[in-house]
Amino acid sequence: MGKDFISTSEIVGESKHFYNYQTLVCEEHGEFMSATFTLKGESRATSCPVCVSHKRDYDYIKQRKEQEQENQLAAIKAVINRAAIPPSFEHCTFDNYVIYAGETQARVVNNLRSFAENFAQVKTKNIHGILTGSTGTGKTHLAAAIINELINRGYTAVFATMSDIVNTIQNTFTNKTQSKQSVIKRFIDIDLLIIDEGAVTNRDFDRNEIFDIINTRYNLKHPTLLITNIIDDLKTKLGDRVISRMQQGKFVQVFNWDDYRLKSSNHSGV
Numbered sequence: 451m452g453k454d455f456i457s458t459s460e461i462v463g464e465s466k467h468f469y470n471y472q473t474l475v476c477e478e479h480g481e482f483m484s485a486t487f488t489l490k491g492e493s494r495a496t497s498c499p500v501c502v503s504h505k506r507d508y509d510y511i512k513q514r515k516e517q518e519q520e521n522q523l524a525a526i527k528a529v530i531n532r533a534a535i536p537p538s539f540e541h542c543t544f545d546n547y548v549i550y551a552g553e554t555q556a557r558v559v560n561n562l563r564s565f566a567e568n569f570a571q572v573k574t575k576n577i578h579g580i581l582t583g584s585t586g587t588g589k590t591h592l593a594a595a596i597i598n599e600l601i602n603r604g605y606t607a608v609f610a611t612m613s614d615i616v617n618t619i620q621n622t623f624t625n626k627t628q629s630k631q632s633v634i635k636r637f638i639d640i641d642l643l644i645i646d647e648g649a650v651t652n653r654d655f656d657r658n659e660i661f662d663i664i665n666t667r668y669n670l671k672h673p674t675l676l677i678t679n680i681i682d683d684l685k686t687k688l689g690d691r692v693i694s695r696m697q698q699g700k701f702v703q704v705f706n707w708d709d710y711r712l713k714s715s716n717h718s719g720v
Contacts, residue, residue, distance in 0.1 A: 470487075478501065484498075534614070535594045547592060547595060550707075558703050576673070579675050580675070580702045581593065586708075605642065606640040606642075612660055612687075618633050619634065647676070647679070661692050664695055
């Protein structure tokens with residue numbers, strides 16, 4: 451098809467211009483009747499009607515695809531926002547995580563990548579787990595990488611601290627626009643919930659709410675991951691039954707290497 455496509459309908463109304471019909475040949479579709487006319491001193495002719503129709507269809511399909519891509523990007527962005535990944539970790543993926551501590555670190559990264567890439571099997575096997583290790587070892591980065599990978603695969607996932615969950619539930623006591631049950635249901639229904647221990651008290655209320663969410667998710671085969679610096683501290687905060695339930699998933703990943711920031715400082719001579 452040529453660059454310029456002129457249909458007969460485009461010259462209707464050009465009554466000041468005289469035009470005649472002649473038979474032309476389209477290389478692709480054969481003979482067709484073309485209207486020749488003069489427009490602004492330039493001789494023009496209408497194009498093959500089949501080509502014109504195809505061009506319109508092509509433009510329409512192209513616009514539809516571009517719109518669909520924009521809608522998909524907007525939808526993914528909305529899902530990421532709902533996932534509540536800390537803003538500084540939204541860009542995190544497995545590919546931009548730096549492995550600097552040898553085979554042990556590489557093995558943990560591969561385990562977590564496999565967790566995300568084979569999430570359908572993870573759900574079927576009801577795998578839950580704990581990411582434990584000191585600060586600066588990349589637990590939050592890799593948690594965000596898991597969420598981003600799952601979102602790209604069409605799953606739902608949320609990152610939340612324990613205090614986020616407890617505070618959201620408590621807010622329903624004064625904010626009557628949503629019920630406690632509806633809030634808890636949101637934390638239960640998502641495909642993956644990643645909970646960072648954050649700052650949580652030893653109150654029985656906190657322990658019970660967190661346990662009820664984790665336990666219900668376990669029964670429904672909705673995987674949960676806990677992030678903690680020290681498992682024993684988590685036991686003190688949440689009690690043995692939460693840890694026991696999580697360890698039944700047999701997926702404990704230990705980040706037992708040095709803080710990346712300290713490693714970088716040592717290399718730079720600081």
